[in-house]
Amino acid sequence: MDFHYPxxxxxxxxxxxxxxxxxxxxxxxxxxxxxxxxxRRPAALLDISAVPELAQWDRADGHLRVGAGVSxxxxxxxxxxxxxxxxxxxxxxxxxxxxxxxxxxxNLGSASPAGDAHPPLLAGRASVELASVRGTxxxxxxxxxxxPKRSVxxxxxxxxxxxxxxxxxxxQFCKVGTRNAMVIAVASFAVSLxxxxxxxxxxxxxxxxxxxxxxxxEEFLEAELAAAGMWQRPRPLPGPVLDRFAELVTAxxxxxxxxxxxxAYRRHALAVMARRALSWAWADLMRN
Amino acid sequence: MQIRLNVxxxxxxxxxxxxxxxxxxxxxxxxxxxxxxxxxxxxxxGSCSVLLDGELVCSCLVAAGQAHGRxxxxxxxxxxxxxMSAVQEAFVAAGAVQCGFCTxxxxxxxxxxxxxxxxxxxxxxxxxxxxxxxRCTGYEKVLDAVRAAAxxxx
Numbered sequence: 001m002d003f004h005y006p007x008x009x010x011x012x013x014x015x016x017x018x019x020x021x022x023x024x025x026x027x028x029x030x031x032x033x034x035x036x037x038x039x040r041r042p043a044a045l046l047d048i049s050a051v052p053e054l055a056q057w058d059r060a061d062g063h064l065r066v067g068a069g070v071s072x073x074x075x076x077x078x079x080x081x082x083x084x085x086x087x088x089x090x091x092x093x094x095x096x097x098x099x100x101x102x103x104x105x106x107n108l109g110s111a112s113p114a115g116d117a118h119p120p121l122l123a124g125r126a127s128v129e130l131a132s133v134r135g136t137x138x139x140x141x142x143x144x145x146x147x148p149k150r151s152v153x154x155x156x157x158x159x160x161x162x163x164x165x166x167x168x169x170x171x172q173f174c175k176v177g178t179r180n181a182m183v184i185a186v187a188s189f190a191v192s193l194x195x196x197x198x199x200x201x202x203x204x205x206x207x208x209x210x211x212x213x214x215x216x217x218e219e220f221l222e223a224e225l226a227a228a229g230m231w232q233r234p235r236p237l238p239g240p241v242l243d244r245f246a247e248l249v250t251a252x253x254x255x256x257x258x259x260x261x262x263x264a265y266r267r268h269a270l271a272v273m274a275r276r277a278l279s280w281a282w283a284d285l286m287r288n
Numbered sequence: 289m290q291i292r293l294n295v296x297x298x299x300x301x302x303x304x305x306x307x308x309x310x311x312x313x314x315x316x317x318x319x320x321x322x323x324x325x326x327x328x329x330x331x332x333x334g335s336c337s338v339l340l341d342g343e344l345v346c347s348c349l350v351a352a353g354q355a356h357g358r359x360x361x362x363x364x365x366x367x368x369x370x371x372m373s374a375v376q377e378a379f380v381a382a383g384a385v386q387c388g389f390c391t392x393x394x395x396x397x398x399x400x401x402x403x404x405x406x407x408x409x410x411x412x413x414x415x416x417x418x419x420x421x422x423r424c425t426g427y428e429k430v431l432d433a434v435r436a437a438a439x440x441x442x
Contacts, residue, residue, distance in 0.1 A: 003289055003307035003353040025351055029331055032349040035308045036329040045307060047354055095419020096397070097346045098331055181418030182332055 002044035020155035027101030068105020085120035085171030118211035119190035119203030145210035170284035217248035296365030334420030386424030
């Protein structure tokens with residue numbers, strides 16, 4: 001096995017172009033498990049953990065651009081107030097040891113339907129920045145995932161960053177698992193409210209072949225809130241609106257039975273989480 | 289490949305490292321530092337916890353090559369001149385050790401916690417140690433030990 005360890009982003013892209021079979025490794029929280037258990041024997045590893053450009057984030061043109069190598073620990077500490085939904089999800093990732101090493105870039109690269117960062121990033125309408133020696137492209141996150149652990153990432157590309165607007169309003173994230181720490185989501189849900197534009201964002205995790213938005217629920221709630229003038233004068237959400245929102249979220253899912261839970265349980269849990277997350281986010285909105 | 293790293297203040301150089309092996313494997317099988325324990329090999333149990341450039345990590349999830357040129361502190365590197373650290377003493381005094389397999393990881397994780405937060409609440413202790421599994425103690429004596437170590441100013 002070859003081990004490439006670029007020290008700059010330009011070198012990383014050149015190496016990936018030269019060795020498209022090389023598996024990128026940053027925090028190692030997915031890749032090393034596969035190596036330790038002999039599930040994978042890649043021809044080469046491309047260690048991107050020492051590429052300084054990937055560890056940076058900045059704000060420009062009203063957007064945050066967060067390097068793919070920023071750890072969950074740093075995300076919570078440095079970007080919590082600007083990306084509250086993602087920070088909530090980041091706090092539920094693994095353990096302190098895992099959060100110190102794991103990165104959102106790795107979460108996106110693994111493209112697991114259960115990735116914790118995906119629902120809040122979908123709800124926030126984030127994009128993924130993909131780069132190669134051929135150039136850079138920005139892919140909306142809901143066009144990035146193509147199947148379980150599959151994405152549009154080409155063999156010569158690396159994930160350089162995600163790009164998202166700082167939360168325009170309240171955000172919430174919910175996750176169901178067997179305990180609080182060290183748990184892969186049985187199902188998860190994120191919601192983001194944008195009072196200024198009258199927009200609602202959602203993200204569903206672990207309940208479909210890919211993480212996905214609940215478009216029907218978003219449109220329904222946007223129409224209800226606009227019709228009732230609720231963005232301007234927030235009042236408690238009527239029960240039937242919450243019920244319908246939860247129903248539409250569940251309708252967007254296509255869960256399966258597996259070792260972590262049944263499809264029926266996932267649907268039920270999603271409805272509960274959708275209702276709860278929206279209630280909490282709306283309560284935050286009414287408080288402000 | 290050849291790896292050079294510093295463990296507990298001592299520089300090491302080791303040849304013929306397989307590129308896919310973990311830092312934990314290097315520590316135990318190549319450097320003879322058996323304090324860090326090998327259990328789950330998937331970052332679930334925390335018994336291989338070490339400090340990598342001062343950051344708490346599972347050494348089973350660090351590729352050997354990623355540790356090249358870095359500073360590692362293992363459980364063997366805690367304490368001075370063969371004397372136990374305050375955290376280690378507190379674990380002994382509280383009876384927080386039964387079979388002992390998880391203890392090195394818990395001790396390293398506790399050191400990391402108290403370095404960042406010298407007076408943690410019970411909730412903060414539980415969160416900080418959530419990645420370290422113990423199947424013997426039921427954690428109560430572990431929590432006692434962490435509280436005691438915090439009380440001693442570590």
